[in-house]
Amino acid sequence: MKKPKVIDLFCGAGGLALGLEKAGFKIAASVEFDSKACKTYRRNIGDHLIEADIHKLSVAEVLKFAKMEPGECSLLAGGPPCQGFSVQRRGDDVDPRNDLVLEYLRFVEGIMPQFFLMENVSGLMSKRGTPFLDKILNRVAELGYKTYLTKVEAADFGVPQMRKRVILIGERMTGAGQFFELPEAPIKDGKYRTVKQAIGDLASPPADGSLHPTIPNHAREAKLSAMNVERIQHVPQGGGREHIPEHLQLPCHRNNPGHRHMDVYGRLAWDKPSGTITARFDSFTRGKFAHPIEHRSITLREGARLQTFPDTFIFEGSREEVAKQIGNAVPPLLAEVLGTSVFAALCRKEKKSPVARQQDVRMCELESSVS
Template sequence: MYEKDFTVIDSFSGAGGLSLGLQQAGLNIKLAFDNNKYAVETYGKNFRHPVLLESIENINGNDLLKSVGLKRGELSLLAGGPPCQGFSVQRRGEDKDARNSLVLEYARLIEELKPTFFLMENVTGIKNKRGASYVQEILELVTKMGYHTQMETLNAADYGVPQSRKRVFIVGEKPINDRVFFEFPKKKYQPENYRTVRDAIFDLPTPPEDFSDHPLYPNHRKERLSEMNRIRISHVPQGGGREFIPEELRLECHKVSVEKAGHRYVYGRLAWDEPAGTITARFDSFTRGKFAHPVENRSITLREGARLQTFKDDFVFSGTKVEVAKQIGNAVPPLLAESLGYAFTEALRKRKEFNRSENRAYVYN
């Protein structure tokens, strides 16, 4: 049920996976913003509320509140995941990274808006050595603002997404008389009944041979492959990787053992009856991961990736192939976001009821 008073601003919104799930759970998305023009174009096509093409550094909290008709402290939820490259395991050099300023900007926006809740999403790398300082910094800042925080690692497969995808979520809440009400959603699925690749994409027809979009399914288009890559992937069984490619057909860098070369899942094929691995921003090519179709000798299409992320077929993406793959791979799966959304609506209802009971107790006592 739609809750008009349960308001949300989605920052770093991307294509809108998080917004879509929160909206499906009954939250009222008032506005979103992102600095990627293709993502903003996609977002604008799929939602009725405003979306701004703007970087957080140029966003003023007072202006945001005026544009959505709210005062400071009235917003229910500020959502988003400020990207942070400073803790990347691939990155070398100093632990501090100028791009971590986005974390400080996000904290600034929390201070300017004073929402009841905030939600931050990020990769599990925030728990490694570099990420620990990132987490500590944001937690110290928001604690000084009066927020109680909780942090959990959630696997999207536990919430009905046909994909093993672990992400860290941090939730901050303004306590009422030292009480907090938010609880992370309980798991809905177990490994034995996870939704699978078959559940997600089996009914999709083979995309047209002429590399055009399928007439009934937007973004469902076969990508061109070299003849050698078609031969290579033909040797890989469901769930397998490059180790199944005959050595004489492998790239030179793949002729050493899998353990020594690393990246064992490149040139990999999905299995019908298992969840997909994490859909990344470059899932559009099986040369970068386990992204080949379970039985056809091709990479999965953008639409198949979108389904594995639980976007419905009427959600249309804009931009080049690379940009669309990035939008899909970077999104919070809408079905996971919906479970989080219901957790927020439940907490907001409990807060309302608690405030009513406190007021009644004050009146009658």
């Protein structure tokens, strides 16, 4: 079988594309709005990129760029920006970012791929996200797609990070049976890949804040204050702000055990996966992002390792811009697992060999072990 072709929406720095390429796919076209992420993508993945606001982009333009007609695309993939569905977000349920999942749906309607894959935060299945999810499910069913919906824990698939995500995969049915099966997680006993396994071999970054001479994107946080260095010194592995002496705590944290952000000013533990690598993992004040034994925030390269990016993948931009690219990415290893399952389905479809056990969207949702 020739390499099946992918159109990748909201591609960011290229985490999803990198994993799909390893699974055997060829990226025919990608779409991204963020200019720094585009620069990173072009450096590491390729020039098959449309840098544009997806709201202003027509399906016809993307298909022309990819040299395809409707129905020819093997896989439409993408992770629409999802901060509006985050369970950590406060405020009104109306968020302009939420309609990006409907832009994704617009491209499913126009491209009519054999399969589509959408990754999003678990909040997509919450009160805020359910109206959008239901709209997608109902519409793609009208278009003739069978859907597979599940929540996954990235650590169950070998990512050294606790990262809950919703995965929605659609298969365009032809009457020949079901060819796709959701992948089973290889790690079922909680023996996750640890922070030490992921970053323990990395040399300490230069003390002066400069880049490491041989390890890309590996430098200390330049703005780490003396006060924060002192705070870090009091935090044990796996600990957080509750371990910082009261006189060093922020006023809003003092005598406030109910404060919603308990993991801020925290430190990673060698023997466990990290927590979710967010778009602001560049500062330990934003979560458990201090190095397990050194009194500093983790470097961009260490965050990239926890997201399963290889060291050969070099990010472009400032520390804050790169942290956003890394934190918003689909872990390439998880993308590869999902891509491998779709690739296998395409192979079965070519051989006209449907799977014996039928899977259903609601069954997958109910069977999920991720809360």
